[in-house]
């Protein structure tokens with residue numbers, strides 16, 4: 116970092132999201148593949164639910180007035196089960212055996228549960244009176260045909276998917292998952308599970324970034340490892356464009372060293388740079404730009420910096436391109452410091468921390484001693500990032516703080 120004022124985390128995220136195209140390609144997906152997808156159109160019900168009055172219990176369909184003065188004896192004239200209603204009509208002192216979910220027969224206005232009736236000499240003898248409407252779910256209790264029950268921008272979870280099914284939609288209009296090309300850069304990198312030479316290290320960033328993308332609702336596309344030369348980077352950039360990537364996420368080569376070629380290679384390919392380097396720790400050499408319709412997020416190579424940059428910037432962009440109207444919402448939540456922390460400098464700090472339940476209050480976040488941005492062993496133990504605002508004064512255990520939970 117140089118001494119000049121760098122963008123804040125919030126400004127950088129806002130600029131990335133402001134640059135994201137609002138019109139997302141739409142695709143229809145079957146209900147079974149809709150989990151986590153975002154609706155792009157309001158969904159109105161194609162039917163009324165329940166479509167007719169139904170019984171909420173197993174028992175007897177009755178006329179409440181017949182039970183006003185007990186004892187009485189009712190004659191059972193038929194049965195109504197779910198899927199097999201009773202086609203006749205209930206007259207005075209008549210009853211129909213009924214089961215949960217079955218249509219209420221014409222003439223009946225209440226359900227007497229079977230625990231409150233007994234069979235007496237071939238008749239049904241109610242043990243109590245019931246009010247009109249007892250245990251009857253009226254038609255349209257849940258929803259009526261034509262009503263919009265799921266709004267555009269809704270992220271579909273189990274309940275939303277069930278509701279869409281109940282509304283008689285087999286396929287749902289959702290935003291196409293953004294495709295994210297991922298390229299790791301560095302001469303030292305080799306794939307896990309291969310023979311590792313001297314001076315080589317195992318490439319791990321692409322796996323973390325792909326997992327983050329998948330978790331956020333995107334479609335990761337691994338473009339492999341590009342060596343630190345213009346040719347290799349050009350090929351990777353070209354492959355991302357040809358594959359129709361919405362985003363190209365690079366890792367490594369983002370800093371100021373002689374072999375940090377990502378920015379010059381992207382510039383050579385025609386990228387319009389939005390910004391490079393921000394006031395954050397870890398992950399300062401973050402880059403954002405645009406190459407045609409493809410957004411570029413250049414993440415630093417340090418493994419923790421790559422993940423933190425992924426959580427803070429790539430995830431909201433993937434969410435935005437997935438149709439999520441709240442993609443830019445603050446991801447942070449309140450917590451209590453579990454240990455003292457030093458005063459912060461001008462970079463907003465995201466310290467790796469444990470997270471424990473705080474009883475009735477907010478959870479307790481305790482930062483690890485080791486905060487080096489190369490240490491995946493610490494990141495993997497962390498449950499959250501403890502946010503230290505720029506120029507925050509020293510704070511002690513018990514002070515309020517803000518955190519971002521880490522995925523997984």
Ligand SMILES: Nc1nc2c(c(=O)[nH]1)N[C@H]1C(S)=C(S)[C@@H](COP(=O)(O)OP(=O)(O)OC[C@H]3O[C@@H](n4cnc5c(N)ncnc54)[C@H](O)[C@@H]3O)O[C@H]1N2
Pocket residue numbers: 116117299300301303304316317318319320321366367368369370371372375397398399400414415416417418420488
């Ligand atoms: N003189 C300066 N040096 C550095 C600065 C600076 O401002 N001035 N910034 C530092 C900061 S902050 C960071 S973060 C790093 C980021 O550098 P790069 O993005 O160029 O990353 P590399 O140099 O390529 O790699 C850094 C580190 O991470 C390892 N790495 C890279 N890719 C992967 C991968 N896919 N999987 C696992 N590990 C990876 C790489 O071997 C290096 O050890 O720059 C500082 N320097």
Ligand code: MOO
Pocket residue numbers: 395396397398399400415417420488
């Ligand atoms: O920002 Mo770098 O991520 O300090 O290590």
